[in-house]
Amino acid sequence: MSGSRAEREDAQPAVTLADVGRLAKVSAQTVSNVLHRPDKVQPRTRKRVEAAIHQLGYQPNRAARALRVSASQMIGFRIVPTAPQAVGSLHDRFLHALGEAARAAGRHVLLFTADDADSEVVTASQLLRTGAVDGVVLYDVVAEDPRPAALLAARVPFVAFGRTTTGTAGYSWVDVDDEAGVTEAVDHLVARGHRRIAYIGWPERFSVGVRRARAWHYAMQRHGLPTDLDRRVDDTMDAGADTLDSFLDDPEPPTAVVTASDTLAVGAHHTASARGLEVGRDIAIVGFDDTPTAYALNLSSVGQPLTEVSVAIMELLIDELSASPGRTHQGRLLAPRLVVRKSSDRSFRR
Amino acid sequence: MSGSRAEREDAQPAVTLADVGRLAKVSAQTVSNVLHRPDKVQPRTRKRVEAAIHQLGYQPNRAARALRVSASQMIGFRIVPTAPQAVGSLHDRFLHALGEAARAAGRHVLLFTADDADSEVVTASQLLRTGAVDGVVLYDVVAEDPRPAALLAARVPFVAFGRTTTGTAGYSWVDVDDEAGVTEAVDHLVARGHRRIAYIGWPERFSVGVRRARAWHYAMQRHGLPTDLDRRVDDTMDAGADTLDSFLDDPEPPTAVVTASDTLAVGAHHTASARGLEVGRDIAIVGFDDTPTAYALNLSSVGQPLTEVSVAIMELLIDELSASPGRTHQGRLLAPRLVVRKSSDRSFRR
DNA sequence: CTGAAAGCGCTAACAT
């Protein structure tokens, strides 16, 4: 309350290595050794030191350690605002998985915001320069994404979730095998007896959209089924609803539909219900991303293995951080999982 | 490539205060002064130093600064996984707003995960002890929430988003005035000509649910309208759908419905459509939280002012950090905003 | 196997 250091009066005493050493009758250095090179210290003294650490509730000071070893154990991640029209947020769930993976690796996630790709790169570089983070994770990297090259040029260690169409050899990435997911969805519907399986996807400008559409096309071809039930629209519920509507007006309407996203699938679900069709019996729908909404509406959906993705990303990033300059990078393609729910679980007979 | 310091070869030279001082022909201390007490240094030398800073692209080392001033400029935030059945994520949007507010205040958000309230408190305390964060933000604090008291006991500086029913004088909080939001929704519907306005809310165990329900009750009473159209259910789409269904089976069904969440509102929307009612014309629906899904379905909704909430939280937290021990804390109640969309924008005549 | 010395980059206090 009085005196010049009033503002620190409520702070805990802050236990240091020296405090522990004092209690254990050893030097601070030995305490540090117990923590980092337990084999270098005699079992007896180690026991004593460990007891002292425990008794005092010692917690190493991160700033001091960071300063000394020039590594913050922090991973930067740009948080983007959810698109207003999207259903459920993959971003949100990924972030949680990443936080979990970081913790398992003894690190933490540092959030930052940025309005566009350029400022994301600038901010990331700045965070690295100031020692706030050791590296960053790039989310939703797409075909022509400028960020990998820019971060490479800025010498910011990073791992990408998603990948560009070219230059993937220059950096480490983890991606989900969309093709496999869509293929699984089509195979599943074929196994249920469907033959006219439509596809509602995104315009060509999205590389992910292209990959998913192509997979549908190949799968249909492989089964000897028609490949003309293919529409590309914006990723909104309305677009999904309208598209199914027009499909159903055809003389030979599809009996099942695979969509590039749950947002589109929710729209399709809406149309089916509005037309008095029972989803799962009269028409099958399979979405993509396994969002909370898919769960809520009992929609089958191809889910991304976010936990595995996060773990892989942390692994590659740590690799990246400890690696020598001229090393080679890695790409990892993870398989998604089809979650079958009511919207497609019954056998279909015309 | 060779030698013992190979692993640092790709790192930038890392400009320090001393480097800047050397270039500007002053001591490192003067450079520091230019940065922190510009008035204490002569305009001429300041210019020179600033030029040097700019030329070298100097960025202060956070770890060193943190060590020296024992403050990390980091705010801890526990990221919780989205509930599978909830629609859109307030959490996600709040996090973005908080990141933005933190940046504006020259700070960053550090993410952490925890399985329950207890481990959240333990982790927060640990992050504080290790100097990783200066304080934390508590999300979704409810009536009997044990976290404020626990953090207080652990002497972890924090600000709560939401508040407990008792003991709010002991800590700083920011909350949204639910009552005002619901009242606004009811008034709006009354102004549109509705008289039978139903309420679908949450069970009593949620304090937020109680507040919102009470506000509906009072508002209806004030307008001299019936207060029996009141149901409490779990926060799922299905519950919302079923509840509206049963309301509409009444001999005197409601013509409008206010819900405690968008999740419930989406369910209601679904039921209305399924029954061939045009939402906005045959029945009005107003949700809560103004989620992306409300936007997508053109649902009116009471939106929380997340940006203002975040700014207020940062303000109070900074206050908390710089304050003397025995100070008083603050509570701030912010008004939500009703966003009127198609689901309730028309006048209603029976 | 343990201790002593040095310094990471910064800033508060004092000295000039």
Added chain:
DNA sequence: ATGTTAGCGCTTTCAG
């Protein structure tokens, strides 16, 4: 108004 000194807590040499 600027420079010098010292030390935050830790770890990497190097001696003992």
